[in-house]
Amino acid sequence: MSSRPLVLLLALLLVGCADTAADPGGAASPAETTSPRPVENAAGSTAGEALFSCFSAPYPASAWDGTRPATELGEHPGYVVLQESVGPDGLDGWFVLEEADDRLVVARELTQPQDPDDDILRTHDIVAVEDVDATNVQGWMLSQASQCAPQRVLEGLGAAQVWLATEPDPTATTVELLVVEMACNSGEDADGRVRLVEQVESTDAIELLIAVEPRDGNAACPSNPATPFTVELAEPLGDRTLLDNSIHPPRPFDVAPEGIYLGD
Structure with a gap:
């Protein structure tokens, strides 16, 4: 079981990075761009696939495409807590980002993204539950519930x-x-x-x-x-x-x- 502490995450993670070139403080032209270096060893990633994070571990773009419905997780030991955590509407419309023995992470795209005059872009809900084994907390519990925009994760630059x-x-x-x-x-x-x-x-x-x-x-x-x-x-x-x-x-x-x- 996981020993990570239980934390309710209610903010936006915006991280990014890459090895690139541009004229500092001036105009950047197409000839000055370079291919970004992907971050490796993310859950479910494939070689060269872009990774995106939503106040979470980075996940490959293919996972964010939502091809695997969260309703397929019914046999997982964390499924009941996951259902309770997403709210009364249930898991219809949610998709799987990560499935591990001690962790489930699901997301869904918002039907109405944030208003553009808001300082923080929010396009997705993300919810994670974990099997926690800590001094005062044990069992399957909510560990993340946030809204954000899946942000490209690169190597060496900030978002x-x-x-x-x-x-x-x-x-x-x-x-x-x-x-x-x-x-x-x-x-x-x-x-x-x-x-x-x-x-x-x-x-x-x-x-x-x-x-x-x-x-x-x-x-x-x-x-x-x-x-x-x-x-x-x-x-x-x-x-x-x-x-x-x-x-x-x-x-x-x-x-x-x-x-x-x-x-x-």
């Missing part, structure tokens, strides 16, 4: 919340973004540390993966201001959709909420 600075001009060959570092940064912006990890352009969409190189040393945790960042396109935007590839599934970027903090 960011990214918005369009303004509604983009279809004739433009650049995209103006506002990037908020999610890690503690003593209330400072991420100027010079924003990285364009991945840029994929097609006839109908442009997928961007933005992350932040961590700062050196310790930092306090007041809210971080947004950092302006420009991405150069191979050709004018046109009617193509701009997609945030740091979450699963990729989601159109929202225009930044009015009054977003830009620093002093």
